[in-house]
Amino acid sequence: MAQSGTLMGFVHRRRRGAELFLLVIALVVGIGAYAAVGIGVEGKVPADIVGYGGGLAALVIAAHVVVRLVAPYADPVLLPVVAALNGLGLAVIHRLDLAYEASGIKHDYAQQQLIWMTVGVVLFIGTLLLLRDHRVLQRFTYTSGLVAIGLLLLPMLPGIGRTINGARIWIHLGPFSFQPGEVAKVLLVVAFAGYLVLHRDALALAGRRVVFVDLPRGRDLGPILGMWLVSLGILVFQSDLGSSLLFFGLFLVTLYVATERPGWLVVGGLLFLAGATLAYRLVPHVGQRVDVWLHPFNYYDKNPGSFQPVEAQFGMGWGGLIGRGFGNGSPERVPYANSDFILSSIGEELGLTAVIAVILLYGLVVERALRAALISRDPFGKLLATGLAAIFTLQVFVVIGGVTGLIPLTGLTTPFLSYGGSSLVANWVIIALLIRISDQARRPVPDLSGEDDTDADLESTQVVRMT
Amino acid sequence: MNKPIRTISMFCLLLFLALMINATYLQYYKASSLDKDPRNRRVIVAAYSRERGAILVGREPVAESLPKDDQYKFQRTYSQPLRYAPITGFFSYYNQTGVEQTQNAVLSGDDPDLFVTKLIDLLSNNPTKGGSVQLTINPKAQNAAYDGLKALGNNVQGAVVALEPSTGKILAMVSSPTFDPNKLASHDLSSVTDTYKSLNDDPAEPLLNRAIQTTLPPGSTFKLVTAAAAIESGNYTAADKVPGGPTYQLPLTSGPSGLIDNEGRDCGTDRIPFTQAMGNSCNTSFAALANEVGAEAMTKQAEAFGFNSHYLDDLRPQAISQFPTKMDAAETGQTGFGQFDVTATPLQMAMVAAGIANAGTVMKPYIVDEVQSPNYDVINKIQPEELSQAVTSTTASELTKLMVYTVDHGTAIPAAIPGIVVAGKTGTAQSGITNVPPYAWFVSFAPADDPKVAVAVMIQKADIPRDEIAGGVYGGPIAKAIMEAVIQ
Numbered sequence: 001m002a003q004s005g006t007l008m009g010f011v012h013r014r015r016r017g018a019e020l021f022l023l024v025i026a027l028v029v030g031i032g033a034y035a036a037v038g039i040g041v042e043g044k045v046p047a048d049i050v051g052y053g054g055g056l057a058a059l060v061i062a063a064h065v066v067v068r069l070v071a072p073y074a075d076p077v078l079l080p081v082v083a084a085l086n087g088l089g090l091a092v093i094h095r096l097d098l099a100y101e102a103s104g105i106k107h108d109y110a111q112q113q114l115i116w117m118t119v120g121v122v123l124f125i126g127t128l129l130l131l132r133d134h135r136v137l138q139r140f141t142y143t144s145g146l147v148a149i150g151l152l153l154l155p156m157l158p159g160i161g162r163t164i165n166g167a168r169i170w171i172h173l174g175p176f177s178f179q180p181g182e183v184a185k186v187l188l189v190v191a192f193a194g195y196l197v198l199h200r201d202a203l204a205l206a207g208r209r210v211v212f213v214d215l216p217r218g219r220d221l222g223p224i225l226g227m228w229l230v231s232l233g234i235l236v237f238q239s240d241l242g243s244s245l246l247f248f249g250l251f252l253v254t255l256y257v258a259t260e261r262p263g264w265l266v267v268g269g270l271l272f273l274a275g276a277t278l279a280y281r282l283v284p285h286v287g288q289r290v291d292v293w294l295h296p297f298n299y300y301d302k303n304p305g306s307f308q309p310v311e312a313q314f315g316m317g318w319g320g321l322i323g324r325g326f327g328n329g330s331p332e333r334v335p336y337a338n339s340d341f342i343l344s345s346i347g348e349e350l351g352l353t354a355v356i357a358v359i360l361l362y363g364l365v366v367e368r369a370l371r372a373a374l375i376s377r378d379p380f381g382k383l384l385a386t387g388l389a390a391i392f393t394l395q396v397f398v399v400i401g402g403v404t405g406l407i408p409l410t411g412l413t414t415p416f417l418s419y420g421g422s423s424l425v426a427n428w429v430i431i432a433l434l435i436r437i438s439d440q441a442r443r444p445v446p447d448l449s450g451e452d453d454t455d456a457d458l459e460s461t462q463v464v465r466m467t
Numbered sequence: 468m469n470k471p472i473r474t475i476s477m478f479c480l481l482l483f484l485a486l487m488i489n490a491t492y493l494q495y496y497k498a499s500s501l502d503k504d505p506r507n508r509r510v511i512v513a514a515y516s517r518e519r520g521a522i523l524v525g526r527e528p529v530a531e532s533l534p535k536d537d538q539y540k541f542q543r544t545y546s547q548p549l550r551y552a553p554i555t556g557f558f559s560y561y562n563q564t565g566v567e568q569t570q571n572a573v574l575s576g577d578d579p580d581l582f583v584t585k586l587i588d589l590l591s592n593n594p595t596k597g598g599s600v601q602l603t604i605n606p607k608a609q610n611a612a613y614d615g616l617k618a619l620g621n622n623v624q625g626a627v628v629a630l631e632p633s634t635g636k637i638l639a640m641v642s643s644p645t646f647d648p649n650k651l652a653s654h655d656l657s658s659v660t661d662t663y664k665s666l667n668d669d670p671a672e673p674l675l676n677r678a679i680q681t682t683l684p685p686g687s688t689f690k691l692v693t694a695a696a697a698i699e700s701g702n703y704t705a706a707d708k709v710p711g712g713p714t715y716q717l718p719l720t721s722g723p724s725g726l727i728d729n730e731g732r733d734c735g736t737d738r739i740p741f742t743q744a745m746g747n748s749c750n751t752s753f754a755a756l757a758n759e760v761g762a763e764a765m766t767k768q769a770e771a772f773g774f775n776s777h778y779l780d781d782l783r784p785q786a787i788s789q790f791p792t793k794m795d796a797a798e799t800g801q802t803g804f805g806q807f808d809v810t811a812t813p814l815q816m817a818m819v820a821a822g823i824a825n826a827g828t829v830m831k832p833y834i835v836d837e838v839q840s841p842n843y844d845v846i847n848k849i850q851p852e853e854l855s856q857a858v859t860s861t862t863a864s865e866l867t868k869l870m871v872y873t874v875d876h877g878t879a880i881p882a883a884i885p886g887i888v889v890a891g892k893t894g895t896a897q898s899g900i901t902n903v904p905p906y907a908w909f910v911s912f913a914p915a916d917d918p919k920v921a922v923a924v925m926i927q928k929a930d931i932p933r934d935e936i937a938g939g940v941y942g943g944p945i946a947k948a949i950m951e952a953v954i955q
Contacts (some may be wrong), residue, residue, distance in 0.1 A: 300506055310506075310737040316494050317501030318509045330509055352494040356487055363483045370476045374469055382468050386475060395480045405488040 011443035013325045014074040016068045022080030023060050030056050030087015033326075037095040038351075040327030055114065056087060059121045068124045070132065071439035075368050078438070080414050081361050082431050086117055086424070088358070089417035092331075092338070092345050099332035109338055109419050116421035120428030121434025127432035128172035134436045137298055138380045142192025148187035149230075151180035155238060169240050181243045182413075182422035183330045185391055186429055187248070195223075196258035200379075204259035215263040224264070227251040232279070238287045240408035242402075245393050248272065253390040254383055286408075295410035312344035312403055316355070338419040340411055344372045358417070362396045364429075365389075372438035377445075386436045388430050469542035478687035492947030505562075507738035509706040515560055516521040516540045520574040520597030520841060522555050522566055524604045529554045532597075535654070543652035549645045550613045552875065553626075553676040553783070554604065554834065557648035559659050565676070566600060569781055572600045573898070575816065580838060580846050596758040597847040598846065601837035603636035605629075607952040612639040615924075624814045626924035629949050632918045634851035635830030637781075639922075639949055640814075642677040644669075679779060680786045682810035683927060686896025687748045688908040689805025691819055694745060694869060696861045697756045703741060707869040711739030715751035718758060719795035725797060727754050727804075732878075745869040746877025748893060750804045753941050759804025762794050763907040765802055769809075772819045772829060778854055779814065805896060808863075819853075819911040819921035823867060823888070824918030826860035828853055853952035871915050879911065881943025884951055891946065904928065909942025922946040 029224045031053040038046035044413070046052070060083045067074050094110035101107070121376040131137070137144075147265035154171050155161035162170040162177070169181050196203070207217035234240050252268035279286040292306040296313070311334045319329060331337045331345035347355045369389035376382045395412055402409040413423035516539045529551040532541040543558045545551065556565020561712040565573060572578040576585055583730035588595050588653040595693050612627040619625070622644070631638035650662045665758035667672050675681060675821075683711040697703045711734045727750045732747035744752035757765055769790035770776065779785040786813040791802065801807035814832060822829035838847040858866070869888030873879040880893035894908030907929075924942035 038522055190885060257475060259470055259472050260468060262474075280594075297504070313497075314501055314504065314507045316508055317498035318507070320494055320498050330512065333508065347490070347494060351488060354488045354492065359483055359486050359490065363480075366479050366483070367476075370472060370479070375473050382472065386472055389479065390475065393479045393482055397486060400486050401489070402494050404486070404489050406485060467790060 003388045007390065011338075011444045014072045016072060017065075019067070019076035019079060020064060022077065023064055026084035026087060027053070027057050027060060029084045030090065033088050033091030034094060034112040034256070035297045037091050037098070037326045040325055042327075043140065045467060048355060052114075056090070058261055059118060063121050066128055067435060070128050073433050073439045073442040073444075074435040075372060075438035075442070077364060078368050078435055081364050081368075085358070085361055086120075086415035087344070088420075089414075090114060090117070091326075092342055092417065093351075093419050094279065094334055095349070096338040097327055097410070098327075098343060099330075112420050112422070114422070116249055117428075119421070120425045123425055124428040128436060131436055133378055134384060134433060134440060135378060137190050137335060137384070138194045139196065141191055141198075141271040144187040145191035145195070148184040148191060151184040151187070152234065156181045156409055164428050170245065179420070179422040182426040183241070184450075185243070185246060186245060186388075186426055187382060187431070189250065189254075189387035192254045192413055193380055193387050196254055197380045197383055199223075200258040203255065203264075204261055207263070209456045213263050213266055214261060216259075216261060216267060221267070224267060224271065225252065232275055233287070235275075235279055237451055240411065241279075241289065241408070242395075242412035245398055245410065246391060246412070248275070249394045250387055250391045254387045257386045258379075258383055289408045289410070293405070296405065308341065309403070309405060309409055310333075312341050312347075313405055315344045316347035316352075316404065319348040319351045319354050323347070323349050323354060325349060329400055330456055340399065340418065341403055341415060342414050342419070343400055346417075347404075359396075359400065362392070362415070365434075366393050366396075368438070369434050370432060372441050376437055376441040376445060381437045381440060385434060390432065392427075411422060470862075474681055476916060482691045488686070489880065496631050505903040508770075509562065510540070514575050515569075517575055517594065518560070518596045518841075520541065520576070520599040520839075522570075522574070523599055523601045523839075524609070525606050526949040527606070528599075529602075529808065529825070530648075532556070536652060542654065543648075545648045549647050550609060551604075552648050553642040553678060554602065554640055555648060556782075557651040557719045558800045559644075559651040560661070561659070561663075565819045566602070567780055569601045570835060570838075571781055573600055576841070578838070581840060581920045584840050584842075596841035598841055599843060600835055601839060602632070603638065603834050603836040605638040605639070605953055608639035608949050609641065609954040612641040612950040616641055616643045616926075617797050617946050619926065619929045619941060622671070622928075622930050624671060624923070624928040625923050625924070625925065626681065626920065627945060627949065628678045629828075629920055629922045629953065630817045630821040630832060632824035632912060632921045635821070635832045635854070636836065636851070637814075637832055638920060639835040639954060640834070642675065643675040644671050646673040648889070659703070676782065677925070677927065678813045679782055680784065681927065682812050682813070683787055683906050683923075684728045684784045684813075684896040684899070685811040685816055686803040686807055686894035686906065686908055687750075687804055688746065688816050688819070688892050688894035688910045689809055689811070689825065690748065690753045690803070690894075691764070691866060691870070691892055691910070692758050692769050692772060693760075693803045694741070695772075695823070695862060695866055696760045696764050698865050699768065699858055700760050700764065702759070703756075703865075704870075705741050705865040707741055708738040708926075709741045709744050709752050709761045710755035711735035711744060711749060712737060715800070716753065717800045720797050727800070729750050741874040742869055743875075746873045748804075748873075748878050753803040754800035755803070758796055762796075762799040765791055765799060766792055768857070771855050772822055773815055773854060773940040774811070778818075778831055778832075785814075786812050788812050801946070805894060806899075813925040815922045815923075816908065816910050816925070817921055818921060819857075820890075820892075820912045822855075822857040823863050823870070823917075824912040824915075824921050825863075827856055827858040827863040829857045831857050861927035867915050869953065871905070872910070874911070878902075879909070881945060882909065882911050882917055884913060884947055884954075885953060887913055887950075889913040889947075889950065890915045890918075891943070893942065905942050909946050911943075911946045911950065913954060920950050922949050 019202050069315040097107050097110050150359050155169050160171045162172050204219050207215045231244045235244040256264045296310050300310050326349050329348040331348050334341045334344050366389045369385050371387035373382045399412040399414050401407040413420050415427045485762045522530040530545050533544050535542040556567045558567040559787040574597045581598045608629050626642040653659050715727040730746040735913040774788045774790040791808040802809050831852040837845050840846050867890050874883050874889045874891045878893040882891045891911030896906045907926040909924040912918045924945045
């Protein structure tokens with residue numbers, strides 16, 4: 001995999017100063033939002049603004065320092081973007097805590113989320129410190145695959161598995177509850193990338209050609225069929241539409257990128273349609289979701305019905321272009337306003353402007369991840385980054401699309417914004433991996449034109465001489 | 468692998484674009500239709516917590532929002548709840564009626580006419596305030612109407628409407644039984660639900676504005692329309708003689724069921740003066756006249772006064788007063804004295820009187836006189852509109868003569884005001900339902916030479932002996948009191 005960037009002698013700069021500057025802006029967003037919540041809801045800047053702001057700043061600065069030390073060439077945009085999202089999410093969760101408190105039930109979701117963010121940043125730092133080269137992960141292809149499957153099966157175990165809101169995706173261990181699927185998705189990306197790097201040549205062999213598209217050979221359909229069945233299984237046994245969609249989409253994208261065969265997209269698309277039709281017909285939970293999506297206003301008073309998505313739409317419509325302002329809306333009317341439906345809370349109180357800004361921030365994360373994939377020098381890194389970008393995009397699309405009524409509603413968290421430890425921690429690890437891959441990709445090639453290496457890498461030295 | 472990565476990038480871009488387009492659609496283009504959804508509590512709570520404008524009668528607010536130290540900040544308060552409830556309606560957390568409903572945009576401050584004040588409020592970061600609505604109601608007339616109806620007992624069901632003939636302004640509108648809108652405006656939502664349920668289930672229908680929402684046979688007051696059609700035909704003036712006699716056999720009928728009589732009033736034998744026919748409310752004369760002019764002319768005349776049409780925008784819903792468009796000769800004869808399928812609201816009958824009083828021109832009735840900004844600057848003064856030319860001015864003055872005679876020498880004598888020429892007509896309509904007593908009607912206007920007020924009184928049910936129900940006895944004094952209140 002020769003890279004045009006390095007071939008032309010282009011060397012990425014470290015840009016750590018830019019990252020720090022952007023982080024300051026991100027902190028202004030996070031801490032400013034927290035102050036705005038206090039002013040909007042209680043009429044004064046919260047008393048603990050210094051402690052809160054200090055804590056938030058300490059976390060992101062710690063992350064920055066570690067990046068500066070162990071991944072100096074990493075993409076400078078990723079960390080500030082997720083810091084801003086996380087800060088905004090904390091402020092909105094705090095805003096909802098105040099709303100719940102006003103109606104008589106005291107919650108401290110914001111504090112818990114701050115603790116989870118700390119855990120997330122610690123894992124982020126840990127990942128960067130321990131994992132100095134992402135290619136190491138390739139060794140754990142099958143291990144991560146097995147662990148991921150194990151994690152996905154955990155909620156099915158009696159005793160620790162819990163069904164919450166119809167989906168059996170939770171485990172409870174003592175006081176802790178956790179969604180193992182969130183961790184499993186990171187492991188699955190690793191497993192898919194590792195597996196496909198090894199088997200991509202075989203899977204890329206062309207079979208029958210139908211209308212400009214080379215379909216894969218029948219005998220190679222095994223993996224995708226297996227993945228399809230696993231996804232359907234998640235859907236049927238755990239009633240988790242979102243994760244099912246996420247895993248299959250992820251597999252399809254990595255398969256396509258690994259083999260460069262659009263034929264896989266055709267096969268995958270057909271399988272998706274078949275699965276969707278089957279699920280719609282046979283799984284009552286799914287059929288009902290689709291009906292509610294098609295005619296949300298007919299199911300407002302029903303149970304199960306569309307109260308939640310319709311209230312979310314009312315709220316977002318009520319917010320309009322610039323929103324009602326913190327404290328002037330009623331985002332708490334939407335059930336789970338601080339987790340799955342946090343975007344409707346943002347839409348109601350901060351308006352379309354903030355919703356577009358949030359979507360653009362997500363878009364930036366994905367753009368940066370795909371950029372890292374493009375310039376990465378090793379196929380495993382490319383696949384890993386693309387897979388992480390894909391899972392991030394799909395999750396954002398599925399959850400925001402569901403909340404805004406673009407697609408049927410599925411239960412997924414909004415990365416970095418939603419209240420929920422498992423998701424937040426997993427997403428911080430995803431960002432750590434992306435930072436590691438981008439650091440590897442942007443790092444200048446070791447100076448191979450040195451005295452001793454002329455024989456070892458003849459080609460490189462020749463190119464350098466020519467230019 | 469870079470080519471598929473670029474393809475995937477485009478795909479991701481498309482997904483993000485779709486999200487942004489959909490969010491824009493939802494929060495910008497679809498927002499106003501979402502805000503209009505009756506289930507959207509945010510809009511309701513916001514409207515509910517706003518300083519809503521006042522509904523004014525004269526200089527006095529009959530409905531206003533007073534500051535309250537709770538979640539909704541303001542409490543809608545009705546100073547004379549029972550007296551004005553049919554007009555103001557109520558403003559509850561769940562819905563509104565009456566002027567509260569039809570003028571909601573102004574009262575809540577969302578009306579385009581209030582855009583400038585709203586913009587100033589927005590820029591100066593003040594909460595939006597609603598504009599005020601000035602009603603056409605004359606408080607003295609309203610009091611006279613309410614007190615008059617109330618004097619007939621607590622269980623009276625009826626309505627009174629007074630109009631200014633030259634403009635169509637509603638000077639008084641009372642409906643009984645009534646209700647207390649303060650109870651429905653309460654912030655104690657469960658008590659609001661209970662109150663609403665008990666009001667809604669009450670067989671006396673207190674939430675009904677009988678002045679505009681109840682249509683009943685107008686009985687003899689409809690003879691004014693028949694007389695109008697007869698005079699318009701060119702065959703009669705007030706000085707002419709009309710068919711009379713103690714009985715009238717309806718065409719196409721034989722025997723007692725088609726035989727009309729006059730319940731003992733003197734209607735001569737063959738032809739009698741028009742004044743006597745009107746003054747003694749001769750059914751036989753008007754059945755004959757209706758058949759003389761024919762069904763088509765009767766329909767045309769009734770519709771010229773506003774039957775079969777919608778004309779009231781300020782209160783909803785307005786019941787349509789009915790005059791049948793297809794009928795045979797026997798039925799036409801019955802419509803001549805306001806029976807068969809003829810039904811009218813009290814407002815409709817007041818419009819008949821007002822049309823005659825206003826030289827034949829029926830004005831469109833209205834109750835909102837002015838729209839005012841939150842600072843009580845007049846933003847919109849409503850101009851009177853002509854609804855129709857029901858009869859020529861000559862016909863109108865002939866009809867006035869007949870009505871004046873009826874007050875001076877006929878059944879409408881209880882409405883006579885010393886020193887003022889009053890024109891009036893009584894009515895007692897058969898309900899047509901067993902055990903339901905007849906309905907008493909009374910319409911009048913005064914002064915006859917320069918009419919300032921036209922009144923219609925309808926008593927649907929009252930705790931009075933059945934044989935005493937005659938429009939003149941109970942409706943007359945109420946009409947008189949209202950006319951006096953306006954003139955003096």
